[in-house]
Amino acid sequence: MSTMTMAKALNAGLRRALDANPKVLLFGEDIGKLGGVFRITEGLQKDFGEERVIDAPLAESGIIGTSFGMAMRGYRPVIEIQFDGFVYPGFDQIVSQVAKFHNRTNGRSSVPMVVRIPYGGGIGAIEHHSESPEAYFVHTAGLKVVTCSNPNDAYWMIQQAVASDDPVIFLEPKRRYHDKGEVVHESKPIALHQARIVRGGTDATLIAYGPMVKTCVEAATIAEEEGRSLEVIDLRSLSPIDMVTLTHSVRRTRRAVVVHEDVRTLGVGAEVAARLGEELFYLMESPVLRVTGHDLPYPNSRVESDFLPDVDRILDAVDRSLAY
Amino acid sequence: MSQPLQPWGGPPGATPHADAMTASDEMVQLLTPEGRRVEHPDFAFTGDDAEIAGLLREMVLARRLDLEGTSLQRQGELGLWPPLLGQEAAQIGSGRAVRDADMVFPTYREHGVAMLRGVPVGDMLALFRGTSMGDWDIDEHRFGQYQIIIGAQTLHATGYAMALQRDGLIGNPEPDRNAAVLVYHGDGASSQGDVNESYVFAASFQAPVVFFCMNNQWAISEPSTRQSRIPLYQRAWGYGFPGVRVDGNDVLAVKAVTDWAMERARQGQGPAFIEAFTYRMGAHTTSDDPTKYRLSEETEAWRRKDPIERVKTYLLDAGAIDDGWLSDLDAEADALGEHIRSTCRQLDSESLAHRFDVLFREPTAESEDDRDAHLSYLARFEPLSEESAR
Numbered sequence: 001m002s003t004m005t006m007a008k009a010l011n012a013g014l015r016r017a018l019d020a021n022p023k024v025l026l027f028g029e030d031i032g033k034l035g036g037v038f039r040i041t042e043g044l045q046k047d048f049g050e051e052r053v054i055d056a057p058l059a060e061s062g063i064i065g066t067s068f069g070m071a072m073r074g075y076r077p078v079i080e081i082q083f084d085g086f087v088y089p090g091f092d093q094i095v096s097q098v099a100k101f102h103n104r105t106n107g108r109s110s111v112p113m114v115v116r117i118p119y120g121g122g123i124g125a126i127e128h129h130s131e132s133p134e135a136y137f138v139h140t141a142g143l144k145v146v147t148c149s150n151p152n153d154a155y156w157m158i159q160q161a162v163a164s165d166d167p168v169i170f171l172e173p174k175r176r177y178h179d180k181g182e183v184v185h186e187s188k189p190i191a192l193h194q195a196r197i198v199r200g201g202t203d204a205t206l207i208a209y210g211p212m213v214k215t216c217v218e219a220a221t222i223a224e225e226e227g228r229s230l231e232v233i234d235l236r237s238l239s240p241i242d243m244v245t246l247t248h249s250v251r252r253t254r255r256a257v258v259v260h261e262d263v264r265t266l267g268v269g270a271e272v273a274a275r276l277g278e279e280l281f282y283l284m285e286s287p288v289l290r291v292t293g294h295d296l297p298y299p300n301s302r303v304e305s306d307f308l309p310d311v312d313r314i315l316d317a318v319d320r321s322l323a324y
Numbered sequence: 325m326s327q328p329l330q331p332w333g334g335p336p337g338a339t340p341h342a343d344a345m346t347a348s349d350e351m352v353q354l355l356t357p358e359g360r361r362v363e364h365p366d367f368a369f370t371g372d373d374a375e376i377a378g379l380l381r382e383m384v385l386a387r388r389l390d391l392e393g394t395s396l397q398r399q400g401e402l403g404l405w406p407p408l409l410g411q412e413a414a415q416i417g418s419g420r421a422v423r424d425a426d427m428v429f430p431t432y433r434e435h436g437v438a439m440l441r442g443v444p445v446g447d448m449l450a451l452f453r454g455t456s457m458g459d460w461d462i463d464e465h466r467f468g469q470y471q472i473i474i475g476a477q478t479l480h481a482t483g484y485a486m487a488l489q490r491d492g493l494i495g496n497p498e499p500d501r502n503a504a505v506l507v508y509h510g511d512g513a514s515s516q517g518d519v520n521e522s523y524v525f526a527a528s529f530q531a532p533v534v535f536f537c538m539n540n541q542w543a544i545s546e547p548s549t550r551q552s553r554i555p556l557y558q559r560a561w562g563y564g565f566p567g568v569r570v571d572g573n574d575v576l577a578v579k580a581v582t583d584w585a586m587e588r589a590r591q592g593q594g595p596a597f598i599e600a601f602t603y604r605m606g607a608h609t610t611s612d613d614p615t616k617y618r619l620s621e622e623t624e625a626w627r628r629k630d631p632i633e634r635v636k637t638y639l640l641d642a643g644a645i646d647d648g649w650l651s652d653l654d655a656e657a658d659a660l661g662e663h664i665r666s667t668c669r670q671l672d673s674e675s676l677a678h679r680f681d682v683l684f685r686e687p688t689a690e691s692e693d694d695r696d697a698h699l700s701y702l703a704r705f706e707p708l709s710e711e712s713a714r
């Protein structure tokens with residue numbers, strides 16, 4: 001067991017993945033000498049060489065499309081997209097090619113690869129550096145989409161994603177990169193697509209992922225002082241969604257609030273709300289509520305705190321849920 | 325100035341350079357790093373020393389603007405700043421080849437060109453302070469928004485040029501009726517699909533657009549050799565328009581070459597490509613640490629090719645300026661610095677509610693409801709006003 005930041009945990013996880021399988025390659029802009037703009041790949045080119053930790057020309061479609069070709073010959077590309085807003089030039093290759101390959105080859109072939117994307121806001125950045133693109137990928141059949149919220153998950157989930165035989169979109173909450181936590185090297189991790197109860201509670205379930213897990217835990221801590229017991233679930237996997245863990249929780253609490261930075265319309269919250277409604281309609285005391293980014297382009301950083309869900313907005317939704 | 329009939333830049337089939345980083349004698353230079361004027365068979369700077377002094381002044385002011393940006397970021401007044409240090413000649417020389425009626429599409433680093441286009445300093449800083457999305461008046465300044473998505477602006481520029489074409493604003497006998505587009509992109513950007521598609525469209529439609537490739541040798545930590553095995557200007561030939569490499573630290577050469585390319589475009593002779601061979605003296609942005617990936621010897625070698633020093637030397641030697649002139653310029657730069665600092669500190673953001681108002685030209689009931697819900701949520705945190713207390 002050791003304490004480290006999420007950034008270091010990802011680095012350690014990638015190192016293990018490179019060690020475990022000589023077919024694993026890292027591919028992205030500035031990931032070599034610089035170690036990536038967030039230093040997630042720091043030192044890896046030095047240790048694994050330029051053939052395996054590759055600085056790509058500046059072209060996201062090129063990176064994903066050539067990864068597709070390498071994956072056809074058994075390589076396992078792990079791509080770093082520099083910031084969320086820069087994945088879109090490669091979007092066509094992801095949704096039209098990567099996502100569909102296994103299906104259109106009638107199960108004969110697949111192109112396992114991991115597309116790592118630092119995502120989300122709250123870091124005071126300029127435009128295109130704070131996006132939450134998860135819904136586009138969740139909406140695309142044939143992609144698996146996961147996101148870590150803490151160093152231990154980061155360490156294990158990146159290795160599981162690399163080992164997966166399907167393409168995985170791996171979302172990293174950049175505003176949590178420098179948060180520290182314990183990484184348990186010894187024990188076996190839970191399954192990649194399993195959700196996790198972060199904090200037990202009885203009055204309502206907060207469902208979050210990535211950057212918002214921490215915010216939800218803070219909200220639950222404050223609620224406890226006010227005598228309310230909130231359960232917090234970290235989805236971890238956005239596609240598939242672990243409905244077993246969710247329904248198990250909401251069966252007990254009968255109330256749920258989904259929280260994400262991404263905009264509300266057609267976001268992960270909409271999907272979770274619909275599924276909970278379909279499964280637990282008669283049992284629930286109130287409709288599933290959503291606390292999300294507003295239906296706007298991500299705003300200039302001086303007003304991003306009004307855009308992003310925070311403890312107050314979460315507790316406000318909890319109040320409304322309980323008042324039903 | 326002689327207008328090359330055969331577009332200049334090395335014949336098709338020129339041997340690719342083993343190292344695209346090496347400046348060759350194919351590079352147009354009119355003023356050496358030592359401040360000596362030299363002749364070139366195809367290009368000449370036609371202005372007088374007074375005009376050169378004007379260029380020097382603008383380069384000095386651009387450098388000051390840039391240094392202020394960096395220091396404001398260090399003081400926490402800006403979130404980020406991408407320095408232009410070292411690229412003053414490339415920016416001012418090209419920016420001065422643009423006429424009012426022409427249109428410019430920048431990257432995020434063309435602060436010097438923005439200044440020439442009259443973009444208010446506050447508008448420029450607001451983007452990096454996070455108090456706006458960088459929304460200067462594009463039509464008034466004929467200067468597009470800064471573009472963060474690498475290369476996207478090259479397609480916009482090409483389309484804008486196609487519109488100029490359709491509006492009959494090229495190839496007119498009255499030169500003042502003609503216009504063209506100047507678009508900047510980096511050496512890194514040259515790899516993007518959008519950029520390559522823009523070359524195809526520009527050539528296919530013979531659009532009046534000039535691609536100004538700011539080859540500052542680096543795309544963050546990646547040397548330009550990661551993007552291209554041949555000098556970038558040679559690529560233009562493959563797309564079907566002329567490419568020229570110019571000493572990007574030589575303001576006279578940059579001005580002469582850009583004048584040529586823009587005038588060609590205005591006259592309806594189609595696109596051209598300029599590779600300005602220059603150097604990013606500073607970090608990529610204030611968040612970057614170049615010591616991780618490049619040697620200080622390299623930066624030192626480029627320091628000796630400083631774009632401003634050579635012009636000063638030339639003008640002093642020619643007796644066109646003196647120390648008094650230079651200290652007046654210093655004073656002007658100081659005043660600009662003061663103006664930048666005070667403007668920056670006063671910049672504030674409109675509220676988030678405003679962003680709902682500018683989501684659509686024709687607002688939807690949905691977006692108005694969203695704004696109202698946001699406002700009424702915020703109102704619950706405000707202290708009770710007299711009216712609501714009553």
Ligand SMILES: Cc1ncc(C[n+]2csc(CCOP(=O)(O)OP(=O)(O)O)c2C)c(N)n1
Pocket residue numbers: 029058060082086089431433472473474509510511512513514538540542543544604608
């Ligand atoms: C589509 C996209 N991918 C990646 C980035 C991240 N990024 C910002 S600047 C930059 C390097 C650009 O290099 P170059 O085009 O040479 O311009 P320079 O910064 O040197 O002026 C990169 C990779 C981005 N902004 N947009």
Ligand SMILES: [Mg+2]
Pocket residue numbers: 510511512538539540541542543544
């Ligand atoms: Mg560059």
